[in-house]
Amino acid sequence: MSTLTSKPTKDRLIETARELFLREGVPQTGINKVIAKADVARMTLYNNFASKADLVLAVFEREAALRRVAIQATQEDLDGPFERVLALFVVAEDVASQKGFRGCAFINLAIEAAAPDSALHALAQQHKAWITANIRVQLGDGVFSDTDVLADQIAVLWDGGIVGAYVHQSDRPLRSAREAAQTLMRAAAQ
Amino acid sequence: MSTLTSKPTKDRLIETARELFLREGVPQTGINKVIAKADVARMTLYNNFASKADLVLAVFEREAALRRVAIQATQEDLDGPFERVLALFVVAEDVASQKGFRGCAFINLAIEAAAPDSALHALAQQHKAWITANIRVQLGDGVFSDTDVLADQIAVLWDGGIVGAYVHQSDRPLRSAREAAQTLMRAAAQ
């Protein structure tokens, strides 16, 4: 292995933990499940991470970064604020249609694994703030009135659509959200 | 005590558990906390409820019923679909402003305490469906076009607003949701 910290093992732990955290939830995923699935010794985990909370933080920081990149990549191929904003919802509808869909990982994180004053909650908050800021950017200037307000409203629809899709086990709330976003954009178009 | 099942003790258990479940979350609230706060023996709980899951179910069934009544009571004093629908958001804003606010109890229940095929998840689903149906009724017939669609969209805004208020620890998402609901209603007004 390299002279510095062993990257592959650490990365494997993060990726294995990610799968379990997203599929089964953070509190439901014990250390034992992670090391068993990663086929790694207990001490290997604790040599790479100070604690479970440290591992959770690493997993979700990486996850947030990956999602930002994925969203931007999707938007690059599209033109205009309508297409780019609505693409967010379409992507979510695809994810929600897969079985085992558990809603938004960051909302879940905030609710089930993080007190409001914790670093994990702050991470969820930041990710959501980035989503809102991204929507704001896609809306551009001059096309819509009250762009900041509109971005906030569309972000609310996005959250509500994903949560609703999980609760109702259906992509219908996400479709409602997308259509509502469209209506709001049309109403705000100058 | 009465010849039948002892009501007062059972009720006290439910009310005590309710407070703890809502304030600290269902998984974070152990049986021990419940019986300590209710000042009741361990076996008293298990003589009244088959299991913790059974207690949780009783608590949230009662909670859903109480909330339906409270929402209807609020709406009785108001006139017209705009006032009655927007009142839902105003009430939520009040609740969200209180410290210790933990978002929507039923969404939390679905996420942190219930597999999608469980009775608890179904309960959360039913409660959300009732909210949507209530919005639909308040919208009435003839005032708006696509009333079913509009009700779905407003319900999504409600969920997104509450979840956003918790994640961002701010009532701003709820205000955005209310204003968006207003815009959608205006756009659908015939």
Next chain:
DNA sequence: TGATAGGTAGACCGGTATGTCTACTCTTAC
């Protein structure tokens, strides 16, 4: 050759969780 770093296996610790069991007390009703 031999030091070092990274990984391994598994015992172990203290804590907490739900749930069971027993023996006891108290109150009500017949």
Next chain:
DNA sequence: GTAAGAGTAGACATACCGGTCTACCTATCA
């Protein structure tokens, strides 16, 4: 007066949790 129902106190069983520690293995590299 006594039987039954409801509640009590607390030990107990079992399982899991996160986390620590030790002794060992093995590959790399100077």
